[in-house]
Amino acid sequence: MLQIDLWKRVLIWGVVALGLVLALPNAFYTRVEVHNDAMAAIELGADTPENQEKSAAWPTFLPSRLVNLGLDLRGGAHLLAEVKVADVYQTRLESFWPEVRDALRPERATVGTIRLQPSPPDELRVRISQPEGMTRAVELVRGLARPVVTLTGAGATDLDVRADGSDIVVTLSEAEKAATDERTMRQSLEIIRRRIDEVGTREPTIQRQGFDRILIQVPGIGSAAELKEIIGTTAQLTFQPVVGRAADAGAPAGAGNEVLPSLDEEGVFYILEQAPVVTGEDLVDAQPSFDQNGRPAVNFRFNPSGGRKFGDYTAENIGNPFAIVLDDEVISAPVIQSHIPGGSGIITGNFTVEESTNLAILLRAGALPAGLEFLEERTIGPELGQDSIDAGKVATLVAFVAVLVYMALSYGLFGLFANVALILNIALLFGMLSLIGATLTLPGIAGIVLTVGMAVDANVLVFERIREELKTAKGPARAIELGYEKALSAIVDANITTFITATILFVMGSGPVRGFAITLGLGILTSVFTAIFVTRLLIVIWFERRRPKTIEV
């Protein structure tokens, strides 16, 4: 009567063995971590004997994936940033002004003089002196609009142009705004990811959340402020023609020019043409290096179009100074000595080695397209994390032992079977957490504790049922079989309802809630598996060997 096919037995033991192997690295956490770090370093080219030795600490044929420890356990920084996507509209419209000017210039006879007007950030206002020519002017500017490539906005163009008295008002169309927002978000994510990667910390989480937010979690970093410094620096690099020098920031600059301070010379200001020759967006590489005097400097290289612009400009302006501007400060304003073809150059300034390295990183990672506003920041110190881990470990261990003892006392031999299954259950849970790279948080530990409770419940349901069936005395084998059969619907219903709540928690929740939902949800899967299959298999094997006439549950 009590039979389980051989292939099923093999499958069950197979799953258990797989789970144990996957969970194994977590038992040697530090050692595996050292191994993983060394392997990563070797992959990046740091193939030193030291790293080789470290990587040998854990055999490569064994799995090496670990459960990620959450920030609350490891310490680290958490930031939730909102990308101010609307910032980009202004830049887009500003860059459009030269085009408008060039398009209207040939039509001076009908539109008169063309002047840029001050306007709110999301529109471009151009005044023409002969409003009679407005129809023609609007037509011309409209002609500059380009189609937007989106999935939904087929046929839409990127600009809305209208006349307002003697002003032509240009705004971005809704379709273009949506497309721009999407681009801005992707770019911001990419740039933040690159900047954090450059610092080389372990397992950062960088995720888009909702429409315009980015969640950044970096374990092991000292504080959220430090993290903000890494990602928040804009590093907007431009090369601008120099008009002159001035002694104060209020110096008259003239139309189309701006006054910017010098980075290292106190009280020196430069008057620059606003439109840059080349911007940092054309950069393809930047490396820290040293100039001919042995001082720290940064080497850079442009892409072909940037290189051509840079080459043409230097050829035409030999003997004139031009300014290298970083984040609205003039790093240096060297005089162009000769034509610089090939699109590479060097930035020198009063840098320390560290500064030049940081500058190279910032340049390489590019500028953030829009400003960030930080909505949430959390720093958890490593000591607090360690305290939490220690407390969590002790508590889990005590909880575990208490449950094991209680089960053994209540159900005797069957309780021992349940205990074996419970231990395997926790191992399986850790195996699965490692496999999917889930993060273990403090509430996650609570989730594991609850899993212990739930796992026991499935066994309790079965055992209680077997007890009941024994009373109607159909023989032990039949009682066991009926016990499992009849308890199944209660186990399934109870666990599915809990699983539903875990899923909702996972989808809706963030941070600690999500960490809890993961362990609870996976714990339900593993506990149903161990309760229905593993304990049953253990009981069947025992029953086959002993063939008891009576059983006591």
Place this chain on the structure above:
Amino acid sequence: MRLKLVPDETNFDFFGRPKLWLGISVFLILLSFGSFLIQGLNYGIDFRGGTTIRTESAQPVDVGAYRDALNALELGDVLISEVFDPTFGPDQNVAMVRIQAQEGEEAVTPELITAAQAALATVAPDIQFVSVESVGPKVSGELIRTAALAVALAIGAVLVYIWLRFEWQFALGAVVALVHDVVLTIGIFSELQIRFDLAIIAALLTIVGYSLNDTVVVFDRVRENLIRYKSRPLKEVLNLSINETLSRTFMTSVTTLLALIALFVLGGDVIRGFVFAMIWGVVVGTYSSIFVASTFLLWLGVKRDWTTTGDGGAGTQFADVDA
């Protein structure tokens, strides 16, 4: 000899004093509502916005000196409390400083944190800021909305599931029990002014899951007994079902409580509020699955003939797992 908390055969009359149990529940629910209305919840920064700084120092915490240092900064409402925990070391003196969200600020203000830390460092030079958390008002409002939505969704989803698997009367009974548990848990958080933050929402939803687990097991047995004893009155069937599942109910509650109590005592102060909510939930959830859910089922009455597949087959059509 086996350890048995509940004898093998029990024959308690769970519905003998319905007014008493109902009275207790209604009283506690009113108390919860009253407490919630009068003093409200002690929202953590997750839901209120602001900054909490956890400090640690070898010197004993002098709350008054901390307060004086921070008052000079004019930060508005500042809450300072010393934290005691048996797991702390001898020279570990921990305090929590909570600073309200600043007027007119949508985001986090880093200057404020730096200023507050500097001020505290003048009082206790060796002070360490083991955790600093800041939530802007923009996010905190959203967090509370999502949290409420999550709880509502979870309850709605299980309502549908039980309705499909059982009958609508069961679903309603289970959901009334759930709402009962959630209200009582919010009530005790309000009454004891325990900090209510995101993790507590996780606890609330676990309570939903756990209480449901209990209720479903009882209901499952009710359904089985309804088919077996077609002519016995509903009240007797319910009573029998609860008695039959009583030893399981206790066994599971005790193991879960054992684990939770270990976590409560030894798990450190950071998650104590969270674990407390779960312990309370297990106790209340066990109570409600017996006294609230089943009483409701008794009131609503339930279709007795489960074998026909005619007009009333809706409740059993998805339920053939246990055939």
